[in-house]
Amino acid sequence: MSKKVIIIGNGIAGITCARHIRKQSIFDITVISSESKYFYSRTALMYIYMGHMKHEHTKPYEDSFWENNRINLVQAHVEQISSADNNIQLNDGTNLNYDFLVIATGSKSNKFGWPGQDLQGVQGLYNLQDLQTMEQHTKDIKHAVVVGGGLIGIETVEMLLSRNITVSFLIRERSFWDTVLPDEESRMINKIIQHHKVDLQLGTELKEIKSHNGAKVTSVITGNGEEINCGFVALTVGVSPNISFINNSGVETDRGVLIDHNFRTNIKNIFAIGDCAQFKTPLDGRKPLEQVWYTGKLHGETAAKNIVGLNAEYLPGHWFNSAKFFDLEYQTYGLVLAQKADNEDWFWWQDKKGEKGIRILWDKNTLSFKGINAFGIRLRHEICNDWLNDKTPVNTVVHQLRKANFDPEFFKGYEKEFAAAFNHQNILIKN
Ligand SMILES: Cc1cc2nc3c(=O)[nH]c(=O)nc-3n(C[C@H](O)[C@H](O)[C@H](O)COP(=O)(O)OP(=O)(O)OC[C@H]3O[C@@H](n4cnc5c(N)ncnc54)[C@H](O)[C@@H]3O)c2cc1C
Known part of the structure; x- marks a missing residue:
């Protein structure tokens, strides 16, 4: 008989997991979520309010996709997990059994007990x-x-x-x-x-x-x-893992649901992924909680492999992130933190109008490239990744910055200025 998988949460992590289990198995898949029946892009919430998009446009798949792919969607709230019985309880009193359970319940907004925090508005x-x-x-x-x-x-x-x-x-x-x-x-x-x-x-x-x-x-x-x-x-x-309903389930939690690098919890047939998951031992250079879109997707893909029996470890590569501050685009590759470590050095350049900025971080001892922050300039992911993989000398990165420029026509004219400022201030690094 086909194995039964229940996934709680239809965000990017839960849905990616469901899709990848379907690609690799004939398992019976049910995704349960209280927020909405269909998956939508949470990152687009602001554009709905601003009138740039309708909710319909934030759904990456046609509604028929789920039935066509035999992924059963249920809109309900999961009240409790009984891990000893391989069973969950829904808010309408329904009990459902599973062979594998995936907790992908995301985050919730923080509140710190301010007087008046529950007022309307x-x-x-x-x-x-x-x-x-x-x-x-x-x-x-x-x-x-x-x-x-x-x-x-x-x-x-x-x-x-x-x-x-x-x-x-x-x-x-x-x-x-x-x-x-x-x-x-x-x-x-x-x-x-x-x-x-x-x-x-x-x-x-x-x-x-x-x-x-x-x-x-x-x-x-x-x-x-x-x-x-x-x-x-x-x-x-800020946000924190949305896991309060897991109390008394037998699943170990700390700030999030505790998992190993295969996304397994302390209970063999229960997995946790996305914003709500916390690595017991974080990978080198990464945090225990990863609360961004692309990591949710990677968690979902990797957990799916483990569920279908392929034994896959999480290999996320180098950290990256992007955002927009009003019209200013921001990208970061590698771990460029607010403060540099003792063995690191960095260089910051900003154009005169304050519309573009770049910071490069490197290892002081080996002079190898460790990361970059870019503002108002779009960089090519694969080039930055190669530089990080190859531990490229920082001088080479500075003088080959043009290679990483995503759109030289649109973002032209800063590389020479950047290299000149770097050479002038720095800092003649020999490598
Ligand atoms: C406004 C906003 C903007 C963002 N912008 C960006 C961005 O630009 N880039 C970026 O990388 N990240 C961004 N993020 C973060 C990103 O959206 C999250 O990291 C990601 O959506 C988390 O995915 P997830 O699948 O782990 O969980 P979620 O997307 O939170 O999905 C979890 C689902 O589980 C459901 N659920 C929870 N508990 C239960 C229960 N007991 N029973 C049933 N259902 C339950 C929830 O209702 C929810 O629908 C943004 C987040 C927000 C809020």
């Missing part, structure tokens, strides 16, 4: 339901407050501005996303935010959220004692 931005309440609570308002300076925070600011709602952006750190970006990059983004007439309040914490009538938010009080009148508050202070 106060919320995070993670899912379709959040988008709906945001739509509802930002109608006819003039001013909003966004708390927390990460990628979702800046996206939320941009969303609100697109509706002509002015924004106060409260960031506890002394500069935008400075726990991730080095100083110069972080300050570059501060300027962009201010250029868009956002009331950027750095080094400012949220203290309390208030309401005149005890229902809908009317103001916030900051740590500096200032009261800001507003009709909406977005709490974008």
